Amino acid sequence: MQTRVPGEWSARRIRLNATTLEEAKAEMAKIREKKGGPEGLPKTGLRPTFADYVKKYLEFQKAARDKKPRTIAREEHSLVHWSAEMGNIRLDKITKPLIIAVLKKRLASGIKRRTANIDLIVLRNVLKEAREAELFAHMPTDGLKSRKVKAPERPLLSPAEFDELCKAAVECGKNHVQVLDYLRLLAYSGARRDEALGLKWSDVNFEQRFLRIGADNSAKNSEARYVDFNGELQAHLKNMAARRAPDSDWLFPSPQRGKTDKPAKTFRDSFSEARKRAKLGWVSFHDLRHYFASMAVMSGIDFRTVAEWLGHQDREALLCKVYSHLLPEHRQRMAQKLVWKRGREAPRQHVPYGACSGSRRARFPIDTERER
Numbered sequence: 001m002q003t004r005v006p007g008e009w010s011a012r013r014i015r016l017n018a019t020t021l022e023e024a025k026a027e028m029a030k031i032r033e034k035k036g037g038p039e040g041l042p043k044t045g046l047r048p049t050f051a052d053y054v055k056k057y058l059e060f061q062k063a064a065r066d067k068k069p070r071t072i073a074r075e076e077h078s079l080v081h082w083s084a085e086m087g088n089i090r091l092d093k094i095t096k097p098l099i100i101a102v103l104k105k106r107l108a109s110g111i112k113r114r115t116a117n118i119d120l121i122v123l124r125n126v127l128k129e130a131r132e133a134e135l136f137a138h139m140p141t142d143g144l145k146s147r148k149v150k151a152p153e154r155p156l157l158s159p160a161e162f163d164e165l166c167k168a169a170v171e172c173g174k175n176h177v178q179v180l181d182y183l184r185l186l187a188y189s190g191a192r193r194d195e196a197l198g199l200k201w202s203d204v205n206f207e208q209r210f211l212r213i214g215a216d217n218s219a220k221n222s223e224a225r226y227v228d229f230n231g232e233l234q235a236h237l238k239n240m241a242a243r244r245a246p247d248s249d250w251l252f253p254s255p256q257r258g259k260t261d262k263p264a265k266t267f268r269d270s271f272s273e274a275r276k277r278a279k280l281g282w283v284s285f286h287d288l289r290h291y292f293a294s295m296a297v298m299s300g301i302d303f304r305t306v307a308e309w310l311g312h313q314d315r316e317a318l319l320c321k322v323y324s325h326l327l328p329e330h331r332q333r334m335a336q337k338l339v340w341k342r343g344r345e346a347p348r349q350h351v352p353y354g355a356c357s358g359s360r361r362a363r364f365p366i367d368t369e370r371e372r
Helices: 021-035 050-064 069-086 096-108 113-132 159-170 176-189 193-197 231-242 268-278 285-298 303-310 316-323 328-336 353-357
Strands: 210-213 225-228
Touching: 050 069, 050 113, 069 096, 069 113, 096 113, 159 176, 159 268, 159 285, 176 193, 176 231, 176 268, 176 285, 225 303, 285 303
Parallel strands: none
Antiparallel strands: 210 225
16 A cells, blocks of 8 residues: 655555455555544655755755855755765665765865865754654764864955055946945954945944944844944944935945845955955955954954954954964064063072982972971
8 A cells, every 4th residue: 555645755655465456445445544544654664865855954944044045055055966976865874984985075076175074064954854853863974073174374464455455446346435335344343244235324323332233134143243433443434424325224235226225235346356456366355354353453452352343152262263363563563572570589409419319308409498
C-alpha cells in the first residue's frame, strides 16, 4: 500500500497481507478506518533527499525572515555546491567521511579556507533543522572543526591617503557629492557599508550629540548602537543637514527615487573609480571602518568605548585582534613615553661556590631583616 500524506516528504509504504487486488483494497479501507485517516498511518522511516530538503529549508527561511536577505542569499549560494555533490543522498545517509570528501574536493578546486568554513557552517545549519524535525538522530558534522585561517595583514589607511581618496571621489560621476559624503561618514563613524546606506535623519540627534546606527536592523548583530559625535563627525553631519534633500528622510537618498522616497543602493562603481584615480586599489569600504577604529585608538580612547562604537559584542577582544594595527609613527611616539624606573636594590650576599650543596636557605640566602 502506498499513500501520500500532506506535509510529509515522501510516500508511506505499508506491507499488506493480500493476494488479490480486491483483498488489498479492502485491507486498505480497514487500515484507513482504524487509523482515522492518512495522518494515523505508521511511518516507514523514508527520509527526503538532501536537495529536496534544501528547497524546503530555503523556502522557510525566506518566508520566516529570521535571517537577513543577504545571509539567506549567501546560504543559498553555498547550498548549490552541497546539492551538486550529495543532493540525491537521503538525509539519514549523509556521513562525516562524505562531508570531508566534499570539502577536500572544494578546496582542491581553489576555494579559500574561509569559504570552506562558511560552507560547513551553512551545512550545519541545514542539518541542525533536519535533526530537530527528527529526520535523523546524530549530526554527521559533529567533531568537524573549521580550518585555521590566517587573516591577511592589510595596510592601514593614513590620513594623507584618505584625503587623496576624497579628492579623487569629487572627480567621479554625477553623484560625486554623495560619494564624498558617504566616504567621510564611514571614516568618521565606523559604520559598515550597508549600515550607512540605511541611515535616516531621525537617527541623527544633534541635541544629545550622537548617531544611531542599525535601527533598521541592518547591523551585523541586529542591534542598534550609538556613536557619540566627534568633531569631524558632527561638522560633517551639520554640513550634510544644510544640504539635505527636502523630499527625502534618508541621509543618502537614491538619485533615481522619483516620487518614491528610497535610499541609494550602492556607490560601488563610483568608489572603484575613485580608488583608481587615487592609486589606492587595495582600499575597500571596510578599510574606512578600520581607519576609524585605529584613529580612535591612537587618539588615546579606551578600547571598551571604541568597541561600543563599533558594535562589537565581545568588547575589546576583536578590537585588539583586528583593528589595532597602528601607524608606525604612533608606535614610535609611544615608545618614547616608555620610562624605566629603577628602585633602590638591596646588596646581594656573596655565596661561595661550595655553599650551594646545603639546604634551601643555604642555597638561596635571604636577608633576615627583609624576611621579618
